[in-house]
Amino acid sequence: QTANPPMAGAATSQADTLYRALGEKPGLVALMDTFVANIVADARIAAQFKEANVDHLKTQLVDQICVVSGGPCEYKGASMKLIHANLDITKADFHALVEDLQAAMDVRGIPFATQNQLLARLAPMHRDVITVK
Ligand code: HEM
Numbered sequence: 001q002t003a004n005p006p007m008a009g010a011a012t013s014q015a016d017t018l019y020r021a022l023g024e025k026p027g028l029v030a031l032m033d034t035f036v037a038n039i040v041a042d043a044r045i046a047a048q049f050k051e052a053n054v055d056h057l058k059t060q061l062v063d064q065i066c067v068v069s070g071g072p073c074e075y076k077g078a079s080m081k082l083i084h085a086n087l088d089i090t091k092a093d094f095h096a097l098v099e100d101l102q103a104a105m106d107v108r109g110i111p112f113a114t115q116n117q118l119l120a121r122l123a124p125m126h127r128d129v130i131t132v133k
Pocket residue numbers: 045048049051052053054056057060061064077078083084087089093094095097122123125126129
């Protein structure tokens with residue numbers, strides 16, 4: 001194995017940049033804390049989370065957002081498609097949740113450009129999450 005293969009370093013540091021901008025693991029733990037608090041207080045979607053295990057949800061979200069932002073984590077949960085398959089999630093629900101994430105990022109002082117980078121990486125998940133067309 002080459003110590004420094006061409007491009008590998010660049011690709012890694014670029015992916016890792018978002019993870020660092022989000023404050024690494026402690027930043028993500030704090031962000032998911034605020035995010036999930038927003039969700040369960042959001043009258044538009046709170047009912048869908050009534051039976052959710054909030055602590056487990058936060059833990060899984062931290063791992064997943066860590067991976068998505070290029071951090072050194074592993075998401076060991078089920079696929080987005082499987083998890084959300086029977087939850088009757090609409091486009092409006094998805095947008096409400098995204099707003100809750102944006103609000104959480106505002107509260108945590110995450111710069112707008114960083115916010116947009118994370119949202120851009122999460123956006124494609126709508127295909128697996130929105131089940132009510
Ligand atoms: C990009 C958007 C989303 C991401 C990244 C995401 C991520 C996750 C993850 C990682 C879990 C697993 C938690 C666990 O293993 O228990 C989960 C569960 C869940 N998600 Fe999502 N989700 C998204 C959108 C949504 C939306 C829009 C809704 C509904 C408004 C929703 C409702 C739920 C519910 C109800 C659970 C089950 C929680 C539980 O039973 O503990 N999700 N989501």
